Amino acid sequence: MPERPHAITGQPRRVGGLRAPDAAWDEGPAARRAARGRRVARDLVELSRLQRGDERAQSVPVDLANLLRAICADYPELLLEGPQPLPFNTDSRRLARALSALLDNACLHGAPPITVRYDAAEIVVEDCGPGLAPALLQRATEPFVTGDRTRGRGVGLGLAIAARQAAVLGAELRLSNAPCGGTIAQLRFDAAATASAVGA
Numbered sequence: 001m002p003e004r005p006h007a008i009t010g011q012p013r014r015v016g017g018l019r020a021p022d023a024a025w026d027e028g029p030a031a032r033r034a035a036r037g038r039r040v041a042r043d044l045v046e047l048s049r050l051q052r053g054d055e056r057a058q059s060v061p062v063d064l065a066n067l068l069r070a071i072c073a074d075y076p077e078l079l080l081e082g083p084q085p086l087p088f089n090t091d092s093r094r095l096a097r098a099l100s101a102l103l104d105n106a107c108l109h110g111a112p113p114i115t116v117r118y119d120a121a122e123i124v125v126e127d128c129g130p131g132l133a134p135a136l137l138q139r140a141t142e143p144f145v146t147g148d149r150t151r152g153r154g155v156g157l158g159l160a161i162a163a164r165q166a167a168v169l170g171a172e173l174r175l176s177n178a179p180c181g182g183t184i185a186q187l188r189f190d191a192a193a194t195a196s197a198v199g200a
Contacts, residue, residue: 050161050164051164056168057094057170058091059169060092062087062090062092063085063086063087064082064086064118064120065082065084065085067090067095068080068118071100072116075103075107075114077112077113077114078103079113079114079115081116082116082117086118090169091169094168095165095169097162097165098161098166098169099116101158101161101165102125102158102159102173102185105162105183105185106127106183106185109129109183110129110182111127111130111182113127113128114128120189121188122188122189123186124185125184125185126178127183129181131177131181131182132175132177132183137176137177140159141160141175143156144156144160145159145160159173159185166187171189171190173185173188174186
């Protein structure tokens with residue numbers, strides 16, 4: 001039986017150093033531009049490694065419920081729904097990177113409330129924003145593809161990285177629009193990984 005939905009609140013925690021604090025954000029426009037440039041540079045290096053195709057996952061048994069709570073603690077006011085505990089085999093660093101990219105995208109381009117639902121087969125991130133234009137929906141995981149630039153600071157790398165990190169994990173990123181508005185991002189896990197988790 002899935003646990004009752006609950007909000008992730010309180011002070012953010014960091015997961016594996018994946019999301020460095022942006023101390024420069026309070027130091028003025030020049031510092032913000034420099035910090036943004038550093039983030040973009042790091043993302044480009046990461047995307048380049050992933051596109052070469054020689055990245056490999058290092059999967060170990062984890063409690064997926066605990067891992068997701070830790071990741072989602074970086075994002076106040078999220079709703080998290082799913083069973084606990086949930087044994088699973090995955091590379092927690094790569095999963096955290098992919099999910100953080102999806103949550104960043106939902107925060108930048110969507111609208112609250114943002115809900116994360118999970119089970120052994122998938123993780124779903126859904127926001128209540130305007131959703132993706134049909135033309136954008138088909139190309140959203142391509143590098144540098146963006147929608148309405150007035151709605152956020154993104155440069156079109158987050159979903160590209162999320163999709164490629166998911167592929168390294170043996171998962172698939174699927175994007176769609178919710179019937180009543182908002183974007184749905186699904187990380188669908190490979191059936192073999194799911195079988196391993198159930199048997200763990």
